[in-house]
Amino acid sequence: MKPLTVAMLSIHSSPIGVLGTRDTGGMSVYVCELACQMGRKGHRVDIFTHRRHEDDPEVDCLAPNVRLVSLDIAPGHPLTKVELHACADDTMAAIEAFRHRQACVYDLIHSQYWISGHVGRMARERWQRPHAITFHTLGAVKAATGIGGAEPDRRLTVERKLVLDCQGLLVPCEGEKANLMHYYGADATRIYMVPGGVDLDCFRPMDKARARRRLGIDPHAVLMLSIGRLTPQKGQKRIIDALPHIESDRRPHLMVVGGNGDGDPEQRRLQKLAESAGVQDWVTFCGSVAHRNLPAYYAAADMVVLASHYESFGLVGLEALACGRPVVSTPVGVLAELARMRRPGIITTEGSPAELAAGIAAARDRVPDWPAHTIRQSVQDFSWTQAAEAALVAYQAVIKTDAGGHGLH
Numbered sequence: 001m002k003p004l005t006v007a008m009l010s011i012h013s014s015p016i017g018v019l020g021t022r023d024t025g026g027m028s029v030y031v032c033e034l035a036c037q038m039g040r041k042g043h044r045v046d047i048f049t050h051r052r053h054e055d056d057p058e059v060d061c062l063a064p065n066v067r068l069v070s071l072d073i074a075p076g077h078p079l080t081k082v083e084l085h086a087c088a089d090d091t092m093a094a095i096e097a098f099r100h101r102q103a104c105v106y107d108l109i110h111s112q113y114w115i116s117g118h119v120g121r122m123a124r125e126r127w128q129r130p131h132a133i134t135f136h137t138l139g140a141v142k143a144a145t146g147i148g149g150a151e152p153d154r155r156l157t158v159e160r161k162l163v164l165d166c167q168g169l170l171v172p173c174e175g176e177k178a179n180l181m182h183y184y185g186a187d188a189t190r191i192y193m194v195p196g197g198v199d200l201d202c203f204r205p206m207d208k209a210r211a212r213r214r215l216g217i218d219p220h221a222v223l224m225l226s227i228g229r230l231t232p233q234k235g236q237k238r239i240i241d242a243l244p245h246i247e248s249d250r251r252p253h254l255m256v257v258g259g260n261g262d263g264d265p266e267q268r269r270l271q272k273l274a275e276s277a278g279v280q281d282w283v284t285f286c287g288s289v290a291h292r293n294l295p296a297y298y299a300a301a302d303m304v305v306l307a308s309h310y311e312s313f314g315l316v317g318l319e320a321l322a323c324g325r326p327v328v329s330t331p332v333g334v335l336a337e338l339a340r341m342r343r344p345g346i347i348t349t350e351g352s353p354a355e356l357a358a359g360i361a362a363a364r365d366r367v368p369d370w371p372a373h374t375i376r377q378s379v380q381d382f383s384w385t386q387a388a389e390a391a392l393v394a395y396q397a398v399i400k401t402d403a404g405g406h407g408l409h
């Protein structure tokens with residue numbers, strides 16, 4: 001395959017941002033891992049994001065052939081997603097200025113999320129290169145859950161347009177393909193499957209007792225773990241609501257990883273909820289934890305609970321399984337699909353407190369049937385190398401189709 005040069009747009013969220021905080025999670029991991037894998041194979045990837053801190057360098061080399069380009073869109077002002085959207089013209093101008101200075105010619109634009117997608121459309125018009133997008137989440141699906149604040153109308157309009165006119169829609173699992181077709185009438189022939197992955201070297205089974213010693217966790221506690229950004233869509237509230245439905249002498253301890261720590265309004269809301277349900281002694285909030293330190297948390301846990309209202313994929317579920325820990329999950333993202341394939345280590349349950357409590361009890365009973373190495377087999381085919389290969393196949397197909405259409409190839 002001829003090496004490609006890719007403009008990867010990740011405007012609102014940096015691939016090297018603090019994972020687990022408000023707008024930085026799976027998308028950042030996905031962008032960073034895909035780009036670095038492609039770079040190792042000799043493809044060149046420039047990832048464009050907006051500069052958050054004055055001391056961020058304009059160009060940061062993340063791996064061979066991979067550059068992170070920080071754009072000065074509104075220097076000194078951290079921008080919200082909607083504000084960033086309003087700055088799309090300035091963003092495009094900053095990308096174009098960089099491209100001129102560096103004399104770059106891109107083969108393809110790969111946008112992440114609707115904010116970048118909007119800029120990616122402009123780049124497509126200007127450069128006449130194919131534009132592929134990974135939405136990560138879809139406004140229409142979020143709105144349908146009825147959880148969290150209303151999605152801006154602008155988002156739905158932009159997503160609808162992108163589905164109609166971009167050259168490739170990259171989705172991480174079948175559920176998201178179905179969502180694109182159902183909510184936006186997407187043309188199935190332009191949808192390509194590019195799953196997420198897990199770093200199978202980093203996320204691997206580890207001795208539970210050793211992990212607990214390292215983290216200072218009671219060796220006898222029954223511990224369940226929730227990892228993710230603290231947002232209503234992630235359903236941490238559902239897990240807390242489920243705790244009173246488990247008899248106190250069988251109730252596991254819940255450790256919540258993610259969020260901005262004690263000052264985080266969502267953490268305070270969840271803490272209050274636990275207090276009013278009388279289960280505050282069973283819940284610990286840890287704030288966000290560096291990705292490289294998470295394997296010890298997974299290893300220390302008896303199970304991981306994912307009670308999201310919506311996941312377009314759900315990297316945390318893969319990481320838990322790669323570490324050999326069972327996952328109790330609402331039927332979302334890749335977890336729902338792996339459960340349908342009867343891969344070991346997954347119990348799906350609806351999100352009501354009683355059903356979630358029953359799922360947690362069932363996982364606890366089944367732990368002895370599921371040795372860590374058996375659970376890990378569930379995700380052996382989800383390495384980032386495979387994900388990057390799928391992305392490259394999709395890129396080639398998108399470029400070829402566009403060349404047969406009106407692209408300048």
Ligand code: UDP
Nearest residue numbers: 019020025026027258288289291314315316
């Ligand atoms: N994550 C992390 N530290 C945290 C919380 C989350 O490293 O404190 C990582 C987690 O390991 C996973 C990603 O952030 O790789 C979250 O991805 P996921 O697909 O589960 O959720 P999203 O953020 O995309 O909704």
